[in-house]
Amino acid sequence: xxxxxxxxxxxxxxxxxxxxxxxxxxxxxxxxxxxxxxxxxxxxxxxxxxxxxxxxxxxxxxxxxxxxxxxxxx
Amino acid sequence: xxxxxxxxxxxxxxxxxxxxxxxxxxxxxxxxxxxxxxxxxxxxxxxxxxxxxxxxxxxxxxxxxxxxxxxxxxxxxxxxxxxxxxxxxxxxxxxxxxxxxxxxxxxxxxxxxxxxxxxxxxxxxxxxxxxxxxxxxxxxxxxxxxxxxxxxxxxxxxxxxxxxxxxxxxxxxxxxxxxxxxxxxxxxxxxxxxxxxxxxxxxxxxxxxxxxxxxxxxxxxxxxxxxxxxxxxxxxxxxxxxxxxxxxxxxxxxxxxxxxxxxxxxxxxxxxxxxxxxxxxxxxxxxxxxxxxxxxxxxxxxxxxxxxxxxxxxxxxxxxxxxxxxxxxxxxxxxxxxxxxxxxxxxxxxxxxxxxxxxxxxxxxxxxxxxxxxxxxxxxxxxxxxxxxxxxxxxxxxxxxxxxxxxxxxxxxxxxxxxxxxxxxxxxxxxxxxxxxxxxxxxxxxxxxxxxxxxxxxxxxxxxxxxxxxxxxxxxxxxxxxxxxxxxxxxxxxxxxxxxxxxxxxxxxxxxxxxxxxxxxxxxxxxxxxxxxxxxxxxxxxxxxxxxxxxxxxxxxxxxxxxxxxxxxxxxxxxxxxxxxxxxxxxxxxxxxxxxxxxxxxxxxxxxxxxxxxxxxxxxxxxxxxxxxxxxxxxxxxxxxxxxxxxxxxxxxxxxxxxxxxxxxxxxxxxxxxxxxxxxxxxxxxxxxxxxxxxxxxxxxxxxxxxxxxxxxxxxxxxxxxxxxxxxxxxxxxxxxxxxxxxxxxxxxxxxxxxxxxxxxxxxxxxxxxxxxxxxxxxxxxxxxxxxxxxxxxxxxxxxxxxxxxxxxxxxxxxxxxxxxxx
Numbered sequence: 001x002x003x004x005x006x007x008x009x010x011x012x013x014x015x016x017x018x019x020x021x022x023x024x025x026x027x028x029x030x031x032x033x034x035x036x037x038x039x040x041x042x043x044x045x046x047x048x049x050x051x052x053x054x055x056x057x058x059x060x061x062x063x064x065x066x067x068x069x070x071x072x073x074x
Numbered sequence: 075x076x077x078x079x080x081x082x083x084x085x086x087x088x089x090x091x092x093x094x095x096x097x098x099x100x101x102x103x104x105x106x107x108x109x110x111x112x113x114x115x116x117x118x119x120x121x122x123x124x125x126x127x128x129x130x131x132x133x134x135x136x137x138x139x140x141x142x143x144x145x146x147x148x149x150x151x152x153x154x155x156x157x158x159x160x161x162x163x164x165x166x167x168x169x170x171x172x173x174x175x176x177x178x179x180x181x182x183x184x185x186x187x188x189x190x191x192x193x194x195x196x197x198x199x200x201x202x203x204x205x206x207x208x209x210x211x212x213x214x215x216x217x218x219x220x221x222x223x224x225x226x227x228x229x230x231x232x233x234x235x236x237x238x239x240x241x242x243x244x245x246x247x248x249x250x251x252x253x254x255x256x257x258x259x260x261x262x263x264x265x266x267x268x269x270x271x272x273x274x275x276x277x278x279x280x281x282x283x284x285x286x287x288x289x290x291x292x293x294x295x296x297x298x299x300x301x302x303x304x305x306x307x308x309x310x311x312x313x314x315x316x317x318x319x320x321x322x323x324x325x326x327x328x329x330x331x332x333x334x335x336x337x338x339x340x341x342x343x344x345x346x347x348x349x350x351x352x353x354x355x356x357x358x359x360x361x362x363x364x365x366x367x368x369x370x371x372x373x374x375x376x377x378x379x380x381x382x383x384x385x386x387x388x389x390x391x392x393x394x395x396x397x398x399x400x401x402x403x404x405x406x407x408x409x410x411x412x413x414x415x416x417x418x419x420x421x422x423x424x425x426x427x428x429x430x431x432x433x434x435x436x437x438x439x440x441x442x443x444x445x446x447x448x449x450x451x452x453x454x455x456x457x458x459x460x461x462x463x464x465x466x467x468x469x470x471x472x473x474x475x476x477x478x479x480x481x482x483x484x485x486x487x488x489x490x491x492x493x494x495x496x497x498x499x500x501x502x503x504x505x506x507x508x509x510x511x512x513x514x515x516x517x518x519x520x521x522x523x524x525x526x527x528x529x530x531x532x533x534x535x536x537x538x539x540x541x542x543x544x545x546x547x548x549x550x551x552x553x554x555x556x557x558x559x560x561x562x563x564x565x566x567x568x569x570x571x572x573x574x575x576x577x578x579x580x581x582x583x584x585x586x587x588x589x590x591x592x593x594x595x596x597x598x599x600x601x602x603x604x605x606x607x608x609x610x611x612x613x614x615x616x617x618x619x620x621x622x623x624x625x626x627x628x629x630x631x632x633x634x635x636x637x638x639x640x641x642x643x644x645x646x647x648x649x650x651x652x653x654x655x656x657x658x659x660x661x662x663x664x665x666x667x668x669x670x671x672x673x674x675x676x677x678x679x680x681x682x683x684x685x686x687x688x689x690x691x692x693x694x695x696x697x698x699x700x701x702x703x704x705x706x707x708x709x710x711x712x713x714x715x716x717x718x719x720x721x722x723x724x725x726x727x728x729x730x731x732x733x734x735x736x737x738x739x740x741x742x743x744x745x746x747x748x749x750x751x752x753x754x755x756x757x758x759x760x761x762x763x764x765x766x767x768x769x770x771x772x773x774x775x776x777x778x779x780x781x782x783x784x785x786x787x788x789x790x791x792x793x794x795x796x797x798x799x800x801x802x803x804x805x806x807x808x809x810x811x812x813x814x815x816x817x818x819x820x821x822x823x824x825x826x827x828x829x830x831x832x833x834x835x836x837x838x839x840x841x842x843x844x845x846x847x848x849x850x851x852x853x854x855x856x857x858x859x860x861x862x863x864x865x866x867x868x869x870x871x872x873x874x875x876x877x878x879x880x881x882x883x884x885x886x887x888x889x890x891x892x893x894x895x896x897x
Contacts, residue, residue: 020324022142023574028330029138030576031172045366046467049476051579056200056353057169058579060463062470065574 001073003052003066006040012071013037019068030059032069079127080239081156085149086164087176088135089456089580091192091222095164096132097589098222099232116152123232126239131158139179140326141291143504143573150291153183154276160238162231164190167197167204167219171341177213178333181248184277187215188234195221196581201348209344214248223586250336252283252329254321258313259286269306273299285310286317287326356581360460369464376457377483380448385490385522388441395440399433415663416637416728424617431613435606435825438492442601445484445495446594452480453593454585458502459577466575471888472556473563475508476575482512482555485519488548493517493826494601497833504577507570511563513834514843515555517822520548523773524817530777535810539870546873551818553880557887558850564890566842604832605825612824616768619742625735633732640724647717651710656698668692668699669722742767756816756855757809766816773823807869812859815876819851 006012014036017024031054032038041051041058051060086092100119117132133152134145141147153161163180165173170191180187191197191204210217218234220227252259262282266273273281273296284292293310297303317325362368406429410422452458458480466476474482481503485496496516503509520528528547536543625633641662648654657665672692679685693700702718705711737743746763753763761780769776821844822830831840862872 017327020327023576025138025140025142025326025330026574026576028327029140029175030578031137031175031334033331033334041360042364044364044463044467045369046464048467049463049575051364051463055171057172058353058581059576060459060579061574061576062466065576 001071003038003040003069003071004050004063006050006066006071008040008042008050011037011039011074013074014069014071016070017068018070023065023068027061027065027069031055031057032059037074038071078125079129080159081129081131082160082162082235082239083131083133083152083156083158084162084164085133085153085176085180086135087137087166087173088578090135090164090166090173092132092135092164093589094586095162095190095192095220095222095231096130097592098225098228099128100130116148124236126236128235128239131156136176138176139183140287141289147291150183153180153185158185160188160235161185162188162190162235163215164192167191167194168200168202170202170204170345171337174337174340175333178248178250178337181213181215182250182277182280182283184280186238187213188231188238189213189215189217190222190231191217191219192222194219194227195224200353203346203348205344205346209340212248212340212343249279250333252332255286255317255325255328255332258317258325259283262286262310262313265306265309270296270300272301283329286314287329288314289326353581356456359582360579363457363460364463369460373461373464373479376452376461377479380445380452381483381488381490384441384445384448385492388444389522391440391444392437396437399436403429403433412667415641415666415725416633416732418729420621423621427617428610428613432606432610435609438494439598439602441492442495443594443598445492446597447590449480449484449495449499450590450593451585453502454583454589456580456582459579462577463579470508470575472560473508473511473567474556474559475503475505475512477503478508478512481516482519485516486521487519487552490522490525491519493519493521493822494605494829495597497826497829498597498601500833505573505575507563507567507572510567510570510834510839511559513830513839514562514846515559517826517830517843518551518555518558518819518847520551520818521773523823524820526777527773527817528814530780531810531814535805535807535869542870543873546877547814547818550815550877550880553877553884554818554854557880557883560887560890605828608828609824612770616742616770620737620740620768622741623739625732625739629735633728636728637725640721640728644717644721648714651714653698653702653711653714665699665702665718666722666725668696669703669718672703737764752852755860756852757805757812757859758816759805762813766820769820770824773817773820776817808859808862808867808872809869811862811869811872811876812855815858816851816855819847819854821845821847 001012002018003012003014014032014034016034017027017032019027036054038055039053041053043050044060048064049060049062050066051058052066053059084092084096096117096119100121116134118130119132120127120129122128131152133149136143136146136149139146139150141150152158161180163177165177177187177189189209191206191209194204197204204219206217206219216234216238218227218231220231222228222231259279259282262285263278266278266282266285276295281292281295285296288311293307296306300306314325317323317328321328323331363372403426406425407422410425411419413419413422452461458477461479462476464476465479469476469478478500481496481500483491484499485491485493493516496519497513500509500512500516503512528544532540532543532547644662645654645657648657672688675688676685679688689700689704692703701708701711702714705715743760743764746760746767749763750758750760753759758766765776765780821827827840827844830843831837834840834843858872858876861867862869862875867875
């Protein structure tokens with residue numbers, strides 16, 4: 001499953017980053033790394049982007065970017 | 075060894091309170107740092123503590139130190155090139171683990187570090203306890219706890235910096251254990267030491283780590299330093315490949331994971347979290363602010379308030395500041411050589427023109443000041459990312475970015491903005507392609523200075539549909555700008571790098587008065603320094619273009635003859651009166667100036683009392699002249715008064731005719747005529763051309779120049795509206811529509827163009843921002859004028875048709891898929 005499929009309120013564990021370029025690096029630098037548990041907080045009023053909580057730290061990203069983050073529901 | 079002055083820098087992740095720490099340390103001594111090779115603005119300041127002189131440089135906030143983003147490259151480049159004695163790493167205590175990710179990278183660069191655990195009060199409230207001694211041991215750096223915003227811990231921070239600054243002893247560096255990658259790093263380190271002693275400027279382990287990561291800047295450094303870098307680079311590439319095939323993970327990825335793992339283990343050892351780490355206030359606020367229905371409504375409210383307070387109220391404020399500027403003009407007028415009967419000395423014309431040009435811009439300062447303060451409040455409060463969050467989907471469809479919202483509102487998304495602060499505020503857009511697209515479309519929005527021309531034309535040509543025409547002109551710019559942005563991103567900007575959207579949603583903060591004020595003042599200063607100087611230079615050029623070559627001998631002689639006739643007519647009328655003697659020679663001119671001054675002062679005076687005082691003043695100054703100006707019941711004086719008034723009027727008329735002929739004959743006027751073969755398809759005659767050309771310096775000029783050109787020479791000939799209507803019988807509402815649309819798509823004024831250069835960092839983009847709207851403007855205006863004429867449409871019909879066309883294009887462009895690459 002990938003992060004873009006998660007709904008607000010879902011909690012999941014990051015398994016893998018499936019992209020190796022600048023976006024991958026940026027996700028990593030913003031604190032998206034395997035093993036971390038995250039929670040989807042909300043979608044924007046126009047559905048995209050989404051907001052997630054990474055252990056006390058809140059980040060918003062587009063669904064187009066979230067689809068490169070493989071997760072498993074926890 | 076002890077030192078008495080040190081250079082220190084502040085580094086930290088965004089939203090860690092770094093700028094508050096910087097303000098607390100340096101107070102009022104801040105200035106924009108002037109270090110070479112930097113495009114991102116850095117602030118510097120200094121302070122003395124315990125006999126130690128400290129120069130502080132504030133680096134941009136970064137999450138990491140890779141070479142992907144500009145801020146990260148700037149920060150890293152500064153640390154490597156300037157080699158500061160100490161880095162103060164400001165850390166958000168409530169997010170220690172994540173902040174340590176950067177701390178560990180700083181430590182790897184082997185610079186002495188003072189870790190400032192900031193916002194301890196917030197962390198406490200969230201139930202987070204940190205053991206600073208333990209943390210210091212783990213990091214091998216001194217650790218200070220502060221809550222700088224409330225003033226706590228500043229002393230401790232100062233003394234920690236001073237202690238670290240005085241000791242130059244080699245400090246113990248912490249090492250991240252990269253596990254199975256260590257042998258690879260060791261091999262590269264060995265090769266670096268044996269093969270590349272030239273590359274010893276940088277810490278060798280750090281360089282080896284970066285080379286293992288395949289970091290672009292590090293590889294560039296090697297390429298530049300080594301005479302024959304190829305064998306080394308091949309060796310390094312081989313090592314990276316070996317690692318990847320052996321462990322099935324990219325080295326960069328793997329190293330980042332190890333850093334996070336290390337940060338997590340330090341966090342686990344030093345931090346106790348009692349309650350679940352929540353942000354109770356911010357989360358509650360966000361439930362409303364980012365709500366599906368309330369969110370957009372609040373957004374509109376905030377933007378309206380921003381517009382209302384700065385543009386509307388700021389404009390009202392200029393009523394109070396304008397008299398100050400008018401005073402400067404009056405002083406200049408008094409100092410400059412006085413005008414002759416029909417000859418205005420060049421120096422006088424020039425100094426007044428110059429002061430007027432500068433004043434036109436200085437007049438905006440109250441608006442800018444309010445605007446910059448409000449922007450600072452939005453930035454500090456944390457609302458900006460929410461704004462981007464709410465609108466990103468809409469804007470990203472057109473190649474723009476959620477963060478384009480603020481610049482577009484400032485530029486005048488509806489009506490009345492200013493492109494200068496708008497372009498300035500594009501700095502916050504992280505995506506280069508969207509940022510350039512935003513910069514390029516801002517000048518096409520409706521800035522305040524375009525409005526007078528709209529109102530003028532609507533009042534003449536759309537009298538029956540004023541409301542509709544105003545709505546049209548206010549919304550059409552947005553409808554044109556969105557598809558243009560899309561087209562730009564798909565064509566000229568296609569190759570520009572884009573950045574991921576992913577962005578932090580920081581907790582809300584209450585902005586501090588000092589922080590907001592400081593930033594507003596700094597930005598106004600930047601505006602004055604960078605813009606005013608250039609506008610002054612351009613004012614000189616336009617002056618020359620409008621004044622020269624001036625009138626030929628023949629015309630000058632003609633006007634001199636006119637003057638002679640008028641003056642002798644006056645003398646013959648007053649002959650025999652006791653005043654005739656008094657008004658011989660120079661005295662006549664003195665009377666003219668005396669009356670001119672009296673009249674202009676009279677206009678500024680309100681109330682009977684003040685008017686009487688003015689009369690007294692002038693009577694005392696010259697009782698003889700006053701008798702002519704205010705004859706009362708004296709019959710002879712009345713007769714002279716009538717003759718003099720006729721003379722005065724005749725002089726005014728002559729001056730106006732000369733001015734008109736001068737513009738007509740000027741270089742700019744010639745260009746205006748020269749352009750007629752092209753502009754006839756757009757419906758512009760040479761007068762309109764000249765007005766539009768003069769708008770280059772500042773758009774307000776267009777109406778002023780039209781005013782001069784349509785001057786009929788009769789005093790009291792009515793408003794400019796009436797004069798234009800009478801003067802241009804061939805000018806229809808279709809002409810007016812074409813002219814208004816051309817004005818929407820008018821190239822940026824000089825001040826904006828300079829800002830475009832500053833923000834885009836290149837003259838080429840500045841030139842492009844000036845050329846493409848012009849081509850587009852001619853295209854659109856031709857379409858409307860020639861198309862409308864061919865179809866026999868009236869201005870109003872063409873307006874409706876064009877609106878429909880734009881709306882359709884905008885909707886269609888929204889569906890065009892952007893290129894799929896995310897890089």
